[in-house]
Amino acid sequence: MTHHLTRRRFLQISAATAAASALPLRAAEPFTLWGPPVTPTVLLAVAAEMGEARKIRPFTVKSWQSPDMLRAGLLNKSIEISIVPSYVAANLRAQGQPVLLHNIMTRGLLAVMSKAGTISDLGGLAEKNLVMPFKNDMPDIVLQILAKKHGINLENRITYTATPPEAVTFFLQKDYPNALLPEPLASA
Incomplete structure (x- = not known):
């Protein structure tokens, strides 16, 4: 089986490596994860209080109460990291906002x-x-x-x-x- 490294994949790996190399510099800085008032946000809150991730980098969890609150927070940078509906991420990206999407949940919500x-x-x-x-x-x-x-x-x-x-x-x-x-x- 032969694997070819495309230019696109090389750039993705390079960007991820560059971003990951900066993580130790910010590891001690606490941050806030935002989410809607639904199960994935509850799971984040449990992880913030009891999970192993909090030992690596402490974080808090807050809930946005409406999609309008989410959009405003993302645009004015008061929300930096959040669980978002996929269409919100797509719309913000189409508007030129620097959005990175890491996962899409599709069932059971x-x-x-x-x-x-x-x-x-x-x-x-x-x-x-x-x-x-x-x-x-x-x-x-x-x-x-x-x-x-x-x-x-x-x-x-x-x-x-x-x-x-x-x-x-x-x-x-x-x-x-x-x-x-x-x-x-x-x-x-």
């Missing part, structure tokens, strides 16, 4: 909850009311695209909240039979 039993497919939401966070943002954009693709009209069926915890409150205390919620709120 959202769940449709129903007071009337299991919803096994998107058709189960047809003609039903739904509460969810973040109008015109993730996950609303994806839900609207999928609903349109499957011929499901969700117009006037969705009530939007500013944050995921607010969506949980509406789902539990008001007359909303369904909610689209991120983890860990969906499991709680």
